[in-house]
Amino acid sequence: MVELDRLSPTRRPKRNPVGYQNWHSLAFLHWRISPERLATMLPPDLAVDTCDGSAWIGLVPFHMSGVRPWWFPAIPGVSAFHETNVRTYVHRDGVPGVWFFSLDAANRLAVWIARARWRLAYHHSRMRVERVEDDRGNRVIYSSQRTQRGSPTPGVAGPGLPGAGLDLEIQLDDAPGLAGLDEAGHAIPGTLEHFLVERYVLFTHDPSGRSSKLYSGQVHHVPYPVRPARVLACRDSLVQAAGIEIAGPPEHVAFCEGVEVEIFGLEPLAG
Template identity: 25%
Template sequence: MKAKEILKQSGHRPFEFPENSWKFYQEWNKTIFLHWEVNPDLVKPHLPKGMELDTIDGKTWVSLVAFDMNHIGIRSILKIPRVSDFHEINLRIYVIYKGKPGVYFLSMEGSKRSSCKVLRTLSKFPYRFSKMKRTDFSYASKNTEFDDSFHAEFELGNPLETKNKTDNWLTERYVVFQDYSKNIAEYNVHHLEWPLQDINLKKLEVNYPRFSDLINNKPDKIHYSHGVQVLAWNKIRHRT
């Protein structure tokens, strides 16, 4: 789908996208969402200064998202070879900053060293390299620096014809906030509403020692999506 057609569909967003032109294109494909309901007192210590914890019906959530990052490129420029396509796993919490609901990444892993280095430098996101391998029905990752590991085997089910309020709250997020130096970086994105479907986990091993109080092997909610095309804007810096 062309960018102008993606931009025409925005009724699912909780706020408008920026008026200036988008700059980057990427795709988030074959996406596994694992969500845990957690005690807010365990999440608050991870919040950077100035960010608030976002909740739904008084509940706080943490999510692990494992997917394929594809076709990263600058507007009107072809994708960058050996950087644009890789597997990614991120661990995110749900926040509000300057009135906008968004996400904040506790952890980001990529399957290519070159991609992690370039994106960490350009975006300030906390990318780090992990060994990853996936098939259409499995996903595995290992990081020796922090002894993090993830392994999932699954079967795909039927599309979700009706999504509830929590499904939308967890997936329809259109801004990322990330701290670096003395700044909070704001990254706005836009895509069509996530097409979700059921997923049956045949095997799941989640081991992130630094965040063992937040996530484990029994998520409270799971989703799968074949993916979305994503338009992204230049970062906005906020002094803290």
């Protein structure tokens, strides 16, 4: 069995960031999936990462702001947009990370740049993130509908499924507690919460399908201040659009108000 170092990726890399982003109102929804089934959907150089024998599929909608390269300021109307990703957890050569099956963003320029520069399987979607506090409690509402037109791009999130989307409502009060958090809401190493949310490395390859070469990238931010959340409604077809079958409500739900993020460039992996 490969020994994974789950703490080193949380430390800031000793190089300069290539960009900056702020992530807000992140909902972390997770379902268990068979590790054997998941392994058939990954590049051969990546191994399924498990916690207590289970693999997990994550659905993470959130809002981004202040998106910019290191050499340029944020631009109003361009540097802020919503995003939703479908992801799982993998490792390579002892390094744990994230594999994205799909990423949806409500910004066509961001989709184009992310496909070309970051080799990620982005789609354009119409999206909404709304905070509501009324007599029903403190809630967050997310909606997304993919607008992809024409033929799907080979190698990008299976068939792509134009029209795939998400309608989600979560409640932040009255939610079941999460056992793996300290008093500040940070995930404790060795817990399921740390396994699911404290991920700083991504693996990717050319989403056009022209090359199978793997790359890794990294982000850095303070540990997520996480709190429990409860799903009031969830109608999702983004996970299915990625070719993954899940059943029932998510088995693990968490929420984070936000973090400031440094982005570090992709590096090719040997092999």
